[in-house]
Structure formats: C-alpha cells, structure tokens
Amino acid sequence: MESMEGNGGGRLVVTELSHIKELVRQLEGHLGGSGSPDLCKHLASQIFSVTERSIGMIRSGHFDGHRKRSAAAVAAGDLDSATPSPLSDVSDLPFKATKKRKTSTEKKRHQIRVSSTGGVENPPVDDGHSWRKYGQKEILGAKHPRGYYRCTHRHSQGCMATKQVQRTDEDATVFDVIYHGEHTCVHKAVAAGAGKPETETDTNAAAESRLHDLSSGLTVKIEGLTAPPQQQQGGGGWNAMPPFCLSSPVSGLAPPDQHNPFSAPSTPENRLAAAASSAASPATSDSMAAAPFHQAAAGGGDEAWRDAELQEVVSALVAATTTTATAQPAPATAMVDADLSALDAFEFDPGFTIDITSFFA
DNA sequence: TGAATTTGACCCTG
DNA sequence: CAGGGTCAAATTCA
Ligand SMILES: [Zn+2]
Numbered sequence: 001m002e003s004m005e006g007n008g009g010g011r012l013v014v015t016e017l018s019h020i021k022e023l024v025r026q027l028e029g030h031l032g033g034s035g036s037p038d039l040c041k042h043l044a045s046q047i048f049s050v051t052e053r054s055i056g057m058i059r060s061g062h063f064d065g066h067r068k069r070s071a072a073a074v075a076a077g078d079l080d081s082a083t084p085s086p087l088s089d090v091s092d093l094p095f096k097a098t099k100k101r102k103t104s105t106e107k108k109r110h111q112i113r114v115s116s117t118g119g120v121e122n123p124p125v126d127d128g129h130s131w132r133k134y135g136q137k138e139i140l141g142a143k144h145p146r147g148y149y150r151c152t153h154r155h156s157q158g159c160m161a162t163k164q165v166q167r168t169d170e171d172a173t174v175f176d177v178i179y180h181g182e183h184t185c186v187h188k189a190v191a192a193g194a195g196k197p198e199t200e201t202d203t204n205a206a207a208e209s210r211l212h213d214l215s216s217g218l219t220v221k222i223e224g225l226t227a228p229p230q231q232q233q234g235g236g237g238w239n240a241m242p243p244f245c246l247s248s249p250v251s252g253l254a255p256p257d258q259h260n261p262f263s264a265p266s267t268p269e270n271r272l273a274a275a276a277s278s279a280a281s282p283a284t285s286d287s288m289a290a291a292p293f294h295q296a297a298a299g300g301g302d303e304a305w306r307d308a309e310l311q312e313v314v315s316a317l318v319a320a321t322t323t324t325a326t327a328q329p330a331p332a333t334a335m336v337d338a339d340l341s342a343l344d345a346f347e348f349d350p351g352f353t354i355d356i357t358s359f360f361a
Numbered sequence: 362t363g364a365a366t367t368t369g370a371c372c373c374t375g
Numbered sequence: 376c377a378g379g380g381t382c383a384a385a386t387t388c389a
Contacts, residue, residue, distance in 0.1 A: 133366055135381055148380070152365090164380090 110179040115171070129183060131163060143169045151185055159185035 131149035138145050144167035151159040161183045168174040 132364090134383095136366095136368075137379060137381095140378060146379085150381095 108179075108181065112177050112179070113168070113174060114177055115174040127177075129161070129185075139166065142166065144172065151183060153185040157185040159183050161185075 130152040132152045132154075133147055133149050135148035136145050137148070146164055146166040148162070148164055150162040153159045160181045162180045164176075164178040164180075166176050168176060
C-alpha cells in the first residue's frame with residue numbers, strides 16, 4: 001500500500017483530466033442552447049472542483065492513502081438484527097456488544113444523489129434491480145417522506161439489499177438514494193438485449209460505444225464526503241459538490257410511457273447506475289448526511305479520499321461497460337464486488353482502470 | 362388471483 | 376420519549 005508511486009498517480013491524474021475533458025464537452029453541448037442554465041452552472045462547478053482536485057494531486061505529488069478524518073467512525077451501527085429466518089431466532093438477545101465488528105457481513109451505506117430531468121412527477125431512476133417498497137416515513141425536518149425498499153428477491157434468494165429513497169428538500173426533482181448492503185441475487189436473463197449477440201473480439205469497441213450513449217438525461221452523482229474546498233451556494237440547484245457526475249444532453253430518451261418513463265429493462269445507463277451505487281465510498285455517518293456544511297479543512301487527506309472514490313467510480317464504470325458488452329449471465333454484482341474488496345484492501349490495480357481514458361478521447 | 366403498494370402500528374435505539 | 380426503521384393487514388394493481 002505504500003508503494004504507490006508517482007506513475008500510478010500520474011495515471012490517476014490523467015483519468016481526472018479525462019473526466020474534465022468529458023465534462024467540458026458536455027458543457028459545450030449544453031451551451032449550444034438547449035441546455036438549462038442550471039445544468040451549465042452545475043457542470044461548471046463540477047469542472048472547477050475536479051480541476052482543483054487534479055491540481056492538488058499534482059502539487060502534492062503523491063497521495064498516501066490514510067483516511068485520517070473519517071471522524072465519525074461510526075461504524076456503528078447496527079447490531080445484526082438481520083435474522084430473517086425464524087429458524088434461528090434463538091440465542092441472540094442479550095448481547096452487550098462491546099464491539100460488533102461484522103467481519104464478513106458488513107453493512108455498507110452508499111448514498112448517491114439522483115436527479116431525473118423530465119416531468120414534474122418523476123419516478124426515481126431504475127437502477128437495474130427490482131425493489132419492493134415496504135414502508136414510508138415522514139422524516140422530521142424533511143419536506144418529503146422517505147421510502148423504504150428492499151430487494152424483491154429477499155425471500156427467494158435471500159438478497160438482503162435495501163435502499164431508501166427521499167426527495168431533496170430544495171429540489172423535488174432530486175432524489176437521495178441510500179443503499180444498504182449488496183445484492184446477492186442473481187439477475188434474470190436479459191430480455192432487452194437478448195437478441196443481441198456481441199463478439200468478444202472487439203469488446204472494447206462495443207464498450208466504447210456503450211460508454212458513448214451511456215448517459216441519458218439524468219444525473220447521477222455519488223456523494224461521499226461533504227465539504228468541497230469551495231462553498232458555492234445557491235445559485236439554483238445543488239449546493240453540494242459531487243465527486244462524480246454523469247450527464248449528457250437528452251438524446252433520444254424514451255418517451256414518457258404511461259407510468260414509467262424509465263421502463264427500459266436493462267440499459268447501459270441502468271447498469272451504470274447500479275454499478276455506481278455499488279461503488280460508493282464507505283464511512284458516511286448519519287450526521288454527515290444531515291450536515292451539508294460543516295468542517296472546512298481541505299487537507300491532503302481529502303485528496304486521498306477523492307482518489308479512492310474516483311477509482312471506485314472508474315472501476316464501476318469498467319465493470320458496467322464490461323458487463324454490458326459481454327452480456328454475461330454471471331451476476332454483474334460479483335464483478336463489482338470483487339473490485340470493491342480489492343479497493344477495501346487498498347490494492348487497486350491502476351493498470352486496470354487506465355483503458356477507460358481512451359474511451360473519453 | 363398473485364404480486365406490489367399503502368399505511369398505521371409496532372419496535373428499537375439513543 | 377421521540378425519531379426512524381420495519382411489519383403486516385388491507386388495498387390496489389396487472
Ligand atoms: Zn437483490
């Protein structure tokens with residue numbers, strides 16, 4: 001872990017720059033006239049922050065990955081009340097947990113913010129998984145209620161993934177989605193791309209094309225930590241600087257169906273969303289999510305974090321594209337999972353991600 | 362009719 | 376006790 005030399009860092013920066021490039025391209029497109037000014041502003045701030053980040057990387061020359069300020073440490077959490085089976089409801093009552101480190105069954109909390117452009121009544125984006133709503137609660141201090149969802153295959157396959165969806169106070173078209181756990185369910189046969197054989201020879205080409213029309217008229221950003229170096233506020237829209245954002249002009253988006261505008265069964269976008277949601281940053285405490293501003297230090301530690309996030313995102317992207325390209329029946333989550341564990345161990349292979357830059361070129 | 366949502370009660374934690 | 380998460384009966388949906 002200490003052997004991260006400048007080379008890898010350089011690639012990282014390159015990746016960042018590619019990201020910037022892409023953002024600029026998008027901004028360019030939006031400036032053409034058909035884009036909303038808000039979006040342009042958003043993109044601009046995005047570019048700014050990413051640039052800032054890159055500069056920080058270059059200046060610091062290296063990044064030693066040490067999350068010093070995770071503060072919360074929260075970990076906490078939940079006792080393992082997840083014992084769905086009545087079979088074993090014995091034996092876990094009085095346990096003063098001095099330390100419940102669930103080594104293998106860790107609950108992860110991934111918060112992403114999803115904005116769907118389109119109608120006023122916009123359904124949350126379909127992330128490629130089927131969810132069943134099991135509750136809804138009014139949250140104190142929040143304008144909109146929070147919906148509780150769990151994977152449809154909870155019983156059938158024991159998939160314990162859950163998510164919470166809630167509209168942002170400021171912008172009702174923006175949703176905060178918090179994912180818990182990971183999907184262990186196996187994906188059904190892909191109906192949409194069924195009759196779509198793809199040669200494995202030019203997977204890269206396929207992936208590239210996928211990547212190109214990968215984005216639709218929605219914005220997905222992963223929110224790890226708060227506290228951007230700059231405190232841009234309220235122009236119109238978001239006030240938090242997201243580490244990552246994907247958006248593009250509304251190319252032929254599916255016309256509003258009767259109910260679900262995003263009824264596409266398995267589109268690249270969905271895959272991306274799913275993958276992205278799987279690859280979020282760890283250690284986000286409740287209090288953090290509730291506190292948009294707070295803390296001001298913009299140390300190098302943050303950069304390390306950013307890196308990690310970026311790498312995660314990139315790997316997610318790669319996973320998504322690969323998955324889409326090969327259309328493999330094997331669970332996509334498996335790949336992502338593997339990547340995640342690698343990341344967890346701080347053993348990410350830089351060489352793996354690098355090819356993505358060529359996609360953006 | 363089976364599956365998914367709605368919705369208030371219930372439960373757990375701080 | 377309040378706030379947030381889950382259960383489950385009733386209800387709607389396909
Ligand atoms: Zn699942």
